[in-house]
Amino acid sequence: MVIAAILAGGSGSRMGNTAKPKQFMELGGKPILLHTVDKFLLHPEVDGVAVLCPAQWVSYTKDLLSAPEYQSVEVLAGGATRNETLKNALEWARHIGEDSGFGGCGDNILVTHDAVRPFVTHRIISENIAAVKEGGACDTVVPATDTIVRSADGKAISEIPPRPELYQGQTPQSFRCKELAELMESLTQEEEAVLTDACKIYVLRGRPVYLVQGEVYNMKITYPYDVKVAKALLDLDLSDGEKT
Amino acid sequence: MISVTYRLTAPGMIQPDCREFELQPREALLRPLYLSICRADQRYYQGNRPPEVLAKKLPMALIHECCATVVYDPTGTFKKGDTVVPCPNVPSEVDAFIAENYLPSSKFRSSGYDGFMQEYVAVQPERLTKAPANIPPQVLAFLELISVSMHALTRFDAIAHGRREKLAVWGDGNLGFIHSLLLRYLYPQAEITVLGVDEEKLSYFTFCDRRMHVNDLPKDKSRFCDHAFECVGGQAAQYAINQMIDVISPEATISLLGVSENPPPVNTRLVLEKGLRLFGSSRSGVADFQAAADLLAQNPKAAAYLEQLVGEVIPVRSLPDIHKAFAADNHLRFGKTVMSWEI
Numbered sequence: 001m002v003i004a005a006i007l008a009g010g011s012g013s014r015m016g017n018t019a020k021p022k023q024f025m026e027l028g029g030k031p032i033l034l035h036t037v038d039k040f041l042l043h044p045e046v047d048g049v050a051v052l053c054p055a056q057w058v059s060y061t062k063d064l065l066s067a068p069e070y071q072s073v074e075v076l077a078g079g080a081t082r083n084e085t086l087k088n089a090l091e092w093a094r095h096i097g098e099d100s101g102f103g104g105c106g107d108n109i110l111v112t113h114d115a116v117r118p119f120v121t122h123r124i125i126s127e128n129i130a131a132v133k134e135g136g137a138c139d140t141v142v143p144a145t146d147t148i149v150r151s152a153d154g155k156a157i158s159e160i161p162p163r164p165e166l167y168q169g170q171t172p173q174s175f176r177c178k179e180l181a182e183l184m185e186s187l188t189q190e191e192e193a194v195l196t197d198a199c200k201i202y203v204l205r206g207r208p209v210y211l212v213q214g215e216v217y218n219m220k221i222t223y224p225y226d227v228k229v230a231k232a233l234l235d236l237d238l239s240d241g242e243k244t
Numbered sequence: 245m246i247s248v249t250y251r252l253t254a255p256g257m258i259q260p261d262c263r264e265f266e267l268q269p270r271e272a273l274l275r276p277l278y279l280s281i282c283r284a285d286q287r288y289y290q291g292n293r294p295p296e297v298l299a300k301k302l303p304m305a306l307i308h309e310c311c312a313t314v315v316y317d318p319t320g321t322f323k324k325g326d327t328v329v330p331c332p333n334v335p336s337e338v339d340a341f342i343a344e345n346y347l348p349s350s351k352f353r354s355s356g357y358d359g360f361m362q363e364y365v366a367v368q369p370e371r372l373t374k375a376p377a378n379i380p381p382q383v384l385a386f387l388e389l390i391s392v393s394m395h396a397l398t399r400f401d402a403i404a405h406g407r408r409e410k411l412a413v414w415g416d417g418n419l420g421f422i423h424s425l426l427l428r429y430l431y432p433q434a435e436i437t438v439l440g441v442d443e444e445k446l447s448y449f450t451f452c453d454r455r456m457h458v459n460d461l462p463k464d465k466s467r468f469c470d471h472a473f474e475c476v477g478g479q480a481a482q483y484a485i486n487q488m489i490d491v492i493s494p495e496a497t498i499s500l501l502g503v504s505e506n507p508p509p510v511n512t513r514l515v516l517e518k519g520l521r522l523f524g525s526s527r528s529g530v531a532d533f534q535a536a537a538d539l540l541a542q543n544p545k546a547a548a549y550l551e552q553l554v555g556e557v558i559p560v561r562s563l564p565d566i567h568k569a570f571a572a573d574n575h576l577r578f579g580k581t582v583m584s585w586e587i
Binding site for chain 1: 245246248260262263264266273275313315316324325363364561562586587
């Protein structure tokens with residue numbers, strides 16, 4: 001069973017003055033979150049979709065997803081941190097696994113995705129699922145195009161890692177539910193405090209995380225600038241506006 | 245929702261274009277499965293069309309031959325997961341006398357209107373043909389081409405006189421193969437002859453009664469064929485058409501299916517003398533798709549022959565894979581290049 005957790009934990013603070021979290025901002029006449037949900041709902045290999053959002057936005061999110069085509073989407077409160085949100089997603093996955101006769105977490109696959117990446121493609125989702133089936137965990141990445149420099153003190157370069165070995169992380173990140181739950185359980189309080197990325201847990205424990213090729217346009221809408229870029233991407237209608 | 249369309253912006257240049265669209269209540273959403281490259285797509289890709297045509301039609305998503313999976317159908321006509329074949333002809337009116345594929349108001353995918361190189365495609369359910377069971381999807385990918393042949397044969401049946409014992413097909417390419425094969429099944433008692441210029445290609449036509457090089461016609465050409473079908477097109481069309489006029493019986497029909505490059509000079513003196521009927525057929529409509537699907541469902545052996553046409557099947561997961569597929573197709577002498585659409 002493949003289940004998708006759309007992580008909509010953003011508070012909107014990086015979007016400037018807007019009080020509304022960025023996943024609820026409109027893009028092409030529809031909230032960003034709904035564009036993202038569409039991609040997972042339509043994917044034939046995805047059996048269930050949940051949206052995890054800040055507790056105070058649960059009712060609002062449910063209203064957005066009240067149309068019949070979103071009837072199957074579960075809206076859950078996320079946690080205070082990304083790890084807590086992931087735990088809530090895992091708990092939900094366990095429940096629907098039990099309800100569907102899949103015996104709890106078992107071999108269920110959890111595909112986690114940022115709500116603010118609405119340009120995710122069918123291929124990326126397919127390859128995430130395939131990578132987990134083959135390898136156990138995966139991260140979606142694109143090769144780094146900029147030179148990345150490392151600075152230990154924030155003042156001077158301490159290292160310039162070789163660019164061919166560097167990638168920029170996107171989402172989805174996908175896991176076997178059981179393995180992820182076990183690894184999260186194993187974290188000490190100190191580890192949990194500094195771990196903001198589920199894949200890092202795997203790396204820390206020496207478990208492989210395979211790479212899935214993302215797309216440059218699978219961008220994360222974080223800043224007002226990103227909204228402009230996203231809108232430009234969608235307005236780039238090179239035909240005569242024909243509809244297919 | 246947001247979907248990516250892969251549009252040809254200039255010869256050899258394809259650009260992913262993210263589009264936001266709202267599905268209409270009467271539309272089904274499809275995920276393309278296998279896409280087949282047609283010679284017309286290749287001509288656009290290579291830039292082998294007049295500059296004014298390219299300027300008018302590009303940017304445009306190529307490919308008008310595909311099979312797809314239904315991911316959502318609000319009308320309930322199809323179930324999620326059904327394999328279907330969409331008709332690339334998009335009519336906007338119905339005419340009592342003119343078929344949908346001849347109406348000037350109709351649009352055609354990958355000819356001035358976006359083709360199927362898209363992440364998701366929205367199509368009205370009545371434009372879809374449900375795939376028969378047990379037909380490989382790689383064959384279904386070019387059901388459109390089979391339907392074109394079926395369309396021409398339906399017209400032939402309505403136009404030609406009833407003596408149909410000797411039928412001849414000029415053309416040893418993909419269309420010639422399909423057309424000869426359909427004739428074999430629609431007219432099982434007839435003697436089917438295929439004429440071509442490439443011995444190796446002709447060797448594929450094992451289901452024909454006679455295979456011959458166009459330079460090796462028998463000396464005695466009396467009653468060489470009752471009716472003929474031109475599947476040559478290009479520069480060679482004129483030679484084929486005039487040879488057909490030369491050898492065909494009086495009052496016969498010549499069915500033209502090949503797309504000529506330049507206007508061919510035709511020996512009209514002999515056309516008049518023999519009282520021939522020349523008629524053209526192009527593209528097809530939904531009814532032709534259904535007829536082609538029915539024929540394959542009823543004749544699994546025909547579908548097996550068509551599998552011989554599946555040349556290279558290229559998995560397409562990225563933009564470079566699309567270019568790879570078009571490059572491979574450009575070097576394919578016989579058969580169809582099929583893209584496994586995983587992008």
